[in-house]
Amino acid sequence: MALLQLERISAQYPGSSAPVLADISLTLGPQQLLVALGPSGSGKTSLLNLIAGFVAPSGGRITLDGVAVQGPSAERGVVFQDDALLPWQNVLDNVAFGLQLAGVARPAREAKAREMLALVDLAGFEQRQVWQLSGGQKQRVGLARALAADPRVLLMDEPFGALDAFTREQMQELLLQVWQRSAKPVFLITHDIEEAVFLATDLVLLAPNPGQIVERLQLDFGQRYAAGEPARAIKSDPRFIETREHVLAQVCSQRLAIQAEARA
């Protein structure tokens, strides 16, 4: 049964008539890791902002458990590209922040925060200051913070986009482990094709002008990793490479079509 449902969503920037997104329909179920892949301008960030409730759609309906989404809420946890942590709090307090807002007493919220930090391999970092962390560590804290508030779904806005290639691979693997252990449905946006193919159980490919879904794929590479297969073995699997090249070809043909349209 679908948890999060988007029905024929369209969106435009305030004061602009050109649509950013047109006719987007999506569902996200309990066991899914849904990845929206697209070049810049394809409206993927707008899509995430709509689901998070930061902006309202100009048409269509977004529901979570059958209830219409209105504004941001703790049900939909968000991990941001630029961590968005609070530098005046230490790591533990940052992770416990959502529970603090909900009025949970200090011992209980700190216990939960410690648990989440252990989940993202940051046990022992509780008392660190945010500015003492590396980019990858900050993203882990952001992930732990979103999970600590126990959201129904986890939204990730290009969470590894600013990280170097090595750290990004580590973080992808960590995300798959966390996804499996926490059993939270995840909606993630990215412009990295290999990342999308590796992580997704469901991949939607977005094309720009206006943002629309041009292809949907069901994949199992992430599940294979979660089941114990080594990441490098999966990424060098001919099927993985074939899928990656197929998606890349799709993105390129979209781009060519747009260029042709621009010339015409």
Add this chain to the structure above:
Amino acid sequence: MSSYEASLSTSKTSPALDVLPQSKPQRPALSTRVISVLTLVALLALWWAVTAFGLIEPLFLPPPSAVLQKGWLLATTGYMESTLWQHLGASLGRIGLGLLLAVLTAIPVGIAIGRNRIAQGILDPLIEFYRPIPPLAYLPLIVIWCGIGELSKVLLIYLAIFAPIAIATATGVRTVDPAKLRAAQSLGASRGQLIRHVILPSALPDILTGVRIGLGVGWSTLVAAELIAATSGLGFMVQSAAQFLVTDVVILGILVIAIIAFALEMTLRALQRRLVPWHGQSH
């Protein structure tokens, strides 16, 4: 507003500039601090020399030793029926009360200006209208309204400090990272929680800069106000001593006023380092 914003932005970049000389492998033979201390020592020596050799009459410039002696006398027995401490206490009490009232009111007003379009429309022009007026220009009006007592001086200080803090707070509130606001909202923050947990801490570096600017303006305003209309305080002490040509008290008073101003500035800087250690860190 522009002058305050300019000073705010320079204060933001200064930590990075402070770090630069340390990154050089070789330290210069004389550090800036040593040069500053040497300059002060040279000035004191010059003062001592010109008075010891009788180049200037004590009426115009008494020797350092006489000023020091007078300082001891003032601290123990007093001048014009009050000791130095009582004059100092009167001045510090006035600025302390003015500062407290200004912080309590200017920060909420600054938040309102920064967050609310209507509040900005109402309050911004009012503050921008009175802020450029030198406080001493409206002191006579305050004296007509509130008399010559403590109220008029505290009110004057309050007005002088209020504007910088309110404007700095509004600037800080407007420049809060929108991603942090969204993060807090998606963790379930209410409007009140957003202000308490995200907006206020984000704006704190700017607020403290506003307090620093405000205290500087407030202190000079206070001393000037005491020169004009007061029966106690450091400004009054200097003014009444000048009327009787007691130059050593005048010089002592000026030195104490300078030292207090310096101490206020240093205290605020220490407070800034302590309260906002993340400020200027790359994060």
